Amino acid sequence: MTMTLPSAAKPVAKRDGDHARDRSTWLIDRAPFLIACGMLAVLIAIYGTLREGVFSFEELNLDTAAAMTLLLAATGQTIVLLRGGIDLSIGGMISLGTVLAATQFGGSPLQVAFAAVMIALLGFAIGVCNGLLISVLRLQPFLVTLATWSILSGTALMILPTDGGQLPDFWMAFGNASLLGVSSSVGLLVLLVLFWVWFRSTRLGIEIRATGSNQRSAELSGVSILRINLLAYGLSGLFAALAALYLTTQTGTGSPTIGKDYILPSVAAAVIGGISLFGGRGGMIGTIVGAFILTIIGNLVFVLQVSSYWQPVVSGVILLVAVLASSLAEKSARRSLS
């Protein structure tokens, strides 16, 4: 009597070629991020030769403060892009957040803190609504967030038709505070990196990336797509609200139209940093590099004393170069797999 037992798979000895291949796929996978790092290094080097005192802590504080609103907005966008979606509504949420801050902040610091927490929660709730519409009605993220962007901007305009409102001094002082030469913006940057290091290995972080890489296999492995959508878009809304709160510490007013300036740059920062629009690939560190590239381009245009209109042109070209590199890397990765 012979019984065929499923034989245990023999461990296949790794051949020499496999190690080289591992290294090359690692390189191809990281190519867009590495290219972004290279571009940032070149830009900083150019900036450093054009101006004195670039390599100082003061400059780091200034640049981080300039980049922080975009960074916060792009953090949420990164999470949604990793899931394979896109969130255009952050523009409306940022406008609404600054407007609410400008009209609701008043009185004691405790009241202000309460209002700030409420704005952050509102951002999360609105993001959850986006996720709900996308999941339950099976609508495309682009259209849903385009519609909610319009609704949120409209609401902001109804609350405050033109730029205005006055924020309490201590609120703005917080945004520009520094401790031992380290500004609060650099502190926030460190917090953001720590958040990402923690978040990416949480169950949610892994599931979001798995869903972005391949929704079907994630679903078959027991991932709840509804939960992923609610939380990914919820976090995006939360970070947009935080971006709005930070922005008010810099501008001191509410603006019902300012948010639209952050929608496309938030996507651009992530893409320049190596996040794939097809989901699943890239990380927050790349987005930070991307946001700093966009910020330093602004500085360079200022230092070179050329027309400020050059800023969008250079940003656009860098975006194209980055995305070309990324798609070529993806193509060659696919070729080496097959």
Add this chain to the structure above:
Amino acid sequence: MNALLARHRAVLLAYLGMIVLLLLTSFVSQGFLSGSHLRTMAVLSAFIGIVALGQTFVIIGGGIDLSVPWVLNCAAVLVTLMANGADGPLIYAIPIALAGGALVGALNGFGIALFGVPPIIMTLAVNVILQGGILIYTGGAPTASAPPLIQFLAVGRIGPLPVVVLIWAALAVAATLLLSRTAFGRYLYAQGTSATVAEFSGVPTLRITVLAYTLSGFTAAAAGVLLTGYTAQAYLGMGDPYLFTSIAAVAIGGASILGGSGSYIGTIAGALVLTILTGLLPALNLSNGALLVVYGVVILVTVSLASDAVSDFFAVIARSFGRRDNAQS
């Protein structure tokens, strides 16, 4: 008959919504249905409709064109600068502006189809580069006024009909024929449904993609030229509203943003709905903010009505009603 209804449900809903809106508005504000007001709305719809024509083709093919605002604006600025208020130079100014728009569109198409750049990023980058380029070129200052011939095309009339609406009608017929009667149209739907399947079935995807984006660049430029006639001069930022409205018109018209479905007839309804909504604004004493909220809600509602989830839901309800009828008989 039922199948036909089901297939065109989204388009029918868009037209139904348009008629309801029109009646509602005429109820609220007197004179809304007067000849001159209807004409104004038709003219405003024509600009949205012409920009949305190319957008319809691109979206059916599974892409999106975010470069329309500054393609439109560049064409408008170039035409007025070259013509400098005279009709004579238009002989070459208009063709150059239109060809420029088409060329930018072709560039978008090549970047997307040849290098695999995601459409959102490709067209966004091109939009930003054009914006910066034209700002540097003009120094940010307002430019020359529109020549009389373009003003005639935009605001003139032949009999009771505005010229621009006649142009729109001709373009609409051409677009519908192109989508339904040509190989290009068939290929476009196939590619929008599944790019992989289309490519393996021998659809020349590179050519189809480049053609669709070229068309979008062309119609955006055409709308830019006509719009200078309406506003009497080109100004920077004149194209910005058309990013949102061109996509919204296509979406309201029942096309799936993922590609593979939609028609230009639907987009026309979308353009009309958006214009009527804008007309509601003064009639109901609504602010600009309220209009944006209404826009968003309308997009959400129309897109939901056309979504699979909602039609499944209605199918379940219809079936349960049918079962009850059977049980009773």
